Every structure is written in C-alpha cells, then in structure tokens.
Amino acid sequence: MWLFLNGSILPQEEILISPFDRGFQFSDGVYEVIRYYPRRFFRLENHIERLIYSLNETHIPVPDLKNIENILNELIIKNDLTHELSIAYIQISRGYQYPRRHSYVENLDPTFFISVEKMPVKKNEMINGIKAGLEEDLRWHRCDIKSTSLLPNVLSAGDAARKGYSEIVYHRNGIITEGSHTNICFVKDNVLITPPLSNLILAGVTRKTVLEICCSIGIKVEEKNVNVEELSDFDEILLLGTTTEITPVIELDGTKVNDGHPGPVCRILQGEYQKLIFSK
Numbered sequence: 588m589w590l591f592l593n594g595s596i597l598p599q600e601e602i603l604i605s606p607f608d609r610g611f612q613f614s615d616g617v618y619e620v621i622r623y624y625p626r627r628f629f630r631l632e633n634h635i636e637r638l639i640y641s642l643n644e645t646h647i648p649v650p651d652l653k654n655i656e657n658i659l660n661e662l663i664i665k666n667d668l669t670h671e672l673s674i675a676y677i678q679i680s681r682g683y684q685y686p687r688r689h690s691y692v693e694n695l696d697p698t699f700f701i702s703v704e705k706m707p708v709k710k711n712e713m714i715n716g717i718k719a720g721l722e723e724d725l726r727w728h729r730c731d732i733k734s735t736s737l738l739p740n741v742l743s744a745g746d747a748a749r750k751g752y753s754e755i756v757y758h759r760n761g762i763i764t765e766g767s768h769t770n771i772c773f774v775k776d777n778v779l780i781t782p783p784l785s786n787l788i789l790a791g792v793t794r795k796t797v798l799e800i801c802c803s804i805g806i807k808v809e810e811k812n813v814n815v816e817e818l819s820d821f822d823e824i825l826l827l828g829t830t831t832e833i834t835p836v837i838e839l840d841g842t843k844v845n846d847g848h849p850g851p852v853c854r855i856l857q858g859e860y861q862k863l864i865f866s867k
Contacts, residue, residue: 589665591658591701596665608698610680612687614736616698617641621659622829623673623703624864628659633792638677640790641733647681650699662703674706674830678735706830713857716837716849717753719826721815722746724757724764724787731786743767754826756839759787763813769831770794773813774823774852783810793827800859806852818842823850833857 588599609615619638622629635652642649659675682695726739743755744767755767763782765771770791772781779801784790801808818824824836824844833856835849 588702589662591662591699593696593699596658596661604698604700605683607685607687608680608683609691609695610678610682610698610735613689614734614738615645615647615691616678616680616735617645617647617733618676618678618735619733620829621675621677623659623663623668623675625670625672628656628675629864630792630796631656631659633795637733637790637792638679642679644729644732645681645734647679647697648694650679650697658701659703662701666703668703668705671705672707673703675701675703677701680735708830708832709834712753713832713834714849716835717826718751718838719754719756719766719836719840720747720750720752721840722755722757724759726757729786730764730788731784731790733789740767753834754831754836756836758815761815763815763818764788765791766826766828769826769828769834772797772825772827773821774825774850775821777852778807778809779852780809780811780813780821782812791827791829793829793832796860796863797827797833797856800856800863804855804859806855821845823853825853825856833860 589596590599590602592602619634621631621634635655639649663669663673678700680698681691682697684692684695722743747753747755754769756771757764763771765788772779782788798808818839819842822845824839826834826836833853835853837844837847837849
C-alpha cells in the first residue's frame with residue numbers, strides 16, 4: 588500500500604508518525620473522506636473547501652493544497668485502483684508536540700496524511716433500504732467541524748451493529764440532528780425536509796448536492812427542525828453521505844417508515860445523483 592505523508596508518497600512500511608503527535612494524543616485534527624468513481628474524485632472542490640473550514644475553525648495551519656488532486660490521483664494509480672470504486676481519507680493533525688500538554692504551541696507543523704482504499708457502494712442498502720436506530724445526541728456542540736475525535740460516533744456504530752441497524756440517527760432535546768456518519772432528510776407530500784445547517788450538524792457534501800438536484804428538477808425543499816414526535820408522519824426518510832450516497836430508511840427505531848419500502852422521491856434523487864456521478 589502506498590500512502591502520502593507530509594509531502595511524500597511512500598510505501599506503508601516507511602510511514603512513521605510520532606506517538607507525541609497531537610492527533611494521536613488528543614484527536615487534535617480534522618479529516619475528509621472523498622469518493623472516487625473511476626476516473627475522478629466526486630465533488631473534490633467541495634470537500635477541500637470543507638477541509639479548509641475545519642482547519643480554520645480549529646486554528647490548525649492550512650498546508651499547501653494546490654496539488655491535492657494530483658496527489659490523490661497518483662495514490663489511486665500507485666495502489667492499482669484506477670478502475671475501482673474507492674475512497675480517499677485525508678487527515679491533518681496539529682502536529683508533533685513534546686512534552687504532552689493540553690495547550691498547544693502556535694504554528695506547529697501539521698501532520699498531513701492521505702490513504703486510498705477500495706470501497707464498493709452498498710447497492711443492496713440503496714435499493715432495498717436500511718433499518719436505523721435513534722439515540723440522544725451527546726456529542727459536543729461543534730459538529731460542523733469534521734474532527735477526528737469520533738468516539739461518540741464509534742460507540743453509536745457499535746450499538747447499531749449489536750441491534751441490527753445500519754445507522755444511528757441522533758436527536759438533541761427531541762430535535763433530529765443527523766446520523767452518526769450521515770445527514771438526514773425527510774419527505775412529506777413530495778417536499779424534501781432537512782435540518783438547517785448549524786453548529787450541531789455537518790455541512791454534508793452529499794446533502795449540498797441533493798439540495799442542488801432538488802432545485803434543478805423542481806422538488807421543493809424546506810430546511811427546518813424536525814421533532815422526534817413527527818417521525819411517523821413522513822412518507823420517506825433518506826440518509827445522505829459520501830459512501831452511503833442516497834440511502835432510504837425503511838424502519839426507524841423499530842417502526843416502519845410508511846409502508847416499509849423505498850419511496851418515489853428517493854428513486855428520483857438516486858437517478859439524478861447517478862447522472863451527476865457519470866457526467867463529464
């Protein structure tokens with residue numbers, strides 16, 4: 588496996604990161620996951636914009652990103668993934684600091700790491716839908732930052748697996764926020780409803796793409812809060828994400844969504860999304 592670290596593409600066995608890196612000691616870093624569809628990275632510009640936002644919000648210096656597309660493509664080629672559905676993982680930590688202290692030294696050299704791996708889409712879930720659970724959102728109040736500090740999400744993923752769910756949907760004080768690794772939207776009378784952007788949810792690239800699709804094909808969109816008590820009223824519930832794309836929820840916390848089958852708005856949006864993926 589070939590990886591990128593601090594300006595160089597190296598074989599995995601030559602990658603060395605200090606145990607005193609603040610990313611290892613404090614999860615003091617940010618990340619992005621970008622989908623590769625042969626032969627391009629989808630919405631790369633949007634992902635890099637969000638990466639820069641996360642870096643600025645955490646006061647981590649922004650590294651040189653002008654050649655990021657070339658680096659990503661070289662990693663795909665060197666790892667023999669040119670014709671494979673894949674993802675790129677980008678992580679930038681604040682960098683090395685010794686001795687270990689909660690307070691950080693200004694202007695540390697960030698640790699800039701990238702890996703790529705094969706990751707097919709979950710076609711069965713996209714076609715047939717998934718079951719999801721509900722949990723109180725106990726995460727911090729800066730979920731707009733794509734932080735590497737993901738322990739709450741990791742625990743939720745474990746809970747989901749034990750209960751036979753594919754995802755956990757969070758609610759904070761009775762208001763739906765997002766999934767543990769997805770954004771969420773709802774459909775009622777052919778209107779797409781999604782929680783408004785705030786510090787409590789991530790500004791998802793797929794969410795942004797779906798809202799653009801809705802605008803282009805005439806599906807009305809409402810960005811507003813959704814209460815847990817309203818969940819049984821919706822015709823459709825959809826999860827949106829880089830690796831999940833547009834996935835229908837057919838059962839939420841043990842209750843069927845409508846008739847328990849993916850709905851027509853989901854199918855329309857999935858079709859339009861595929862057109863974007865394969866457009867030049």
